[in-house]
Amino acid sequence: MPHRRAVIDLGSNTFHLLIADLDEAGGLRDVYRERIYVKLASEGIATIGDTPFSRGITALQHFRRVLDKYGVDQVTAIGTATLRRATNGPDFIRIARQEAQINIELISGDEEASLITRGVLAAIPPVTEHVLIMDIGGGSTEFIIASPAGVHWQQSFPLGVSVLRNGFHHSDPITAEEIYHLEDFLLEQTAPLAAALRQFPTHHLIGAAGTFDVLAVSLKDPAAPPHPSSHQLNLSGLDELSDSIIGASTAERLAMEGIPDQRADLVVAAMILLRFTFKLAGIDRVTVSDWAMKEGVLLGG
Numbered sequence: 001m002p003h004r005r006a007v008i009d010l011g012s013n014t015f016h017l018l019i020a021d022l023d024e025a026g027g028l029r030d031v032y033r034e035r036i037y038v039k040l041a042s043e044g045i046a047t048i049g050d051t052p053f054s055r056g057i058t059a060l061q062h063f064r065r066v067l068d069k070y071g072v073d074q075v076t077a078i079g080t081a082t083l084r085r086a087t088n089g090p091d092f093i094r095i096a097r098q099e100a101q102i103n104i105e106l107i108s109g110d111e112e113a114s115l116i117t118r119g120v121l122a123a124i125p126p127v128t129e130h131v132l133i134m135d136i137g138g139g140s141t142e143f144i145i146a147s148p149a150g151v152h153w154q155q156s157f158p159l160g161v162s163v164l165r166n167g168f169h170h171s172d173p174i175t176a177e178e179i180y181h182l183e184d185f186l187l188e189q190t191a192p193l194a195a196a197l198r199q200f201p202t203h204h205l206i207g208a209a210g211t212f213d214v215l216a217v218s219l220k221d222p223a224a225p226p227h228p229s230s231h232q233l234n235l236s237g238l239d240e241l242s243d244s245i246i247g248a249s250t251a252e253r254l255a256m257e258g259i260p261d262q263r264a265d266l267v268v269a270a271m272i273l274l275r276f277t278f279k280l281a282g283i284d285r286v287t288v289s290d291w292a293m294k295e296g297v298l299l300g301g
Helices: 050-069 081-085 089-100 109-123 161-168 176-189 191-199 211-219 235-246 250-254 267-281 293-299
Strands: 003-010 015-022 028-036 075-079 104-106 131-136 141-147 150-157 204-208 230-232 285-289
Touching: 003 050, 003 293, 015 050, 015 293, 028 050, 028 293, 050 089, 075 081, 075 089, 075 293, 081 089, 081 104, 089 104, 109 131, 109 141, 109 150, 109 204, 109 285, 109 293, 131 267, 141 191, 150 191, 161 176, 161 267, 176 191, 176 267, 191 267, 204 211, 204 267, 211 235, 211 267, 211 285, 235 267
Parallel strands: 003 075, 075 104, 131 204, 204 285
Antiparallel strands: 003 015, 015 028, 131 141, 141 150, 230 285
């Protein structure tokens, strides 16, 4: 008899709801998925603004109605970077409990990275080499280096796309000077990642959904063997795609195929972060995982 569970991922940009049935063998069957672009960190990560605060509570009230409709009793709601750091994060957690009957659990960046790793490695073909797992969020980005022997290194960095956009992307389109300052900031912040890559070199990047979905629309490799929960990319068109997104205005990005309207303001910072990571690690192969933290929570029992 399958056991029905739900996970809510309260990200700094997007709130995700996953309802799934778990069988006795540990397999997952999706029952319902939904994401709402709440943009909790749109007015800064130090304090959640009144408008995104309200959007977040409204989204959770909607999720509560969906949970009741599907008869889900066991719900895990996970708060990440913005709720960890915002001065009014405790207020949000309290009101979510009062208004939506949803109890939010805050987890550390290291816990988030571990859950992402569990979900991603279950979604892709078995790894045979060192891989660099990357999950780009709104408030933080997680990097993990893993191999068939297990996880060798992991760290959560305060390099979410909302943080990077608010800090550096002020012109439309972004200027060369803003890009320079953003890349200089990334170089400084990711020194631990650079050291880990020297110890555990890898050229295979595993991207966990989000921004990587944008890449998959244009770069999915039609010649790669099909897989139910991951996709191989053909990187021959990556530079052209990256340059076109970074150089575009907001209006031009809104007209681009494969970029959701809700991501048009954040995708430039994401592409600069990706381009930086590709260069830092010498990436020549990319797999996009459909699974990440939510599935990691469910697979953990």
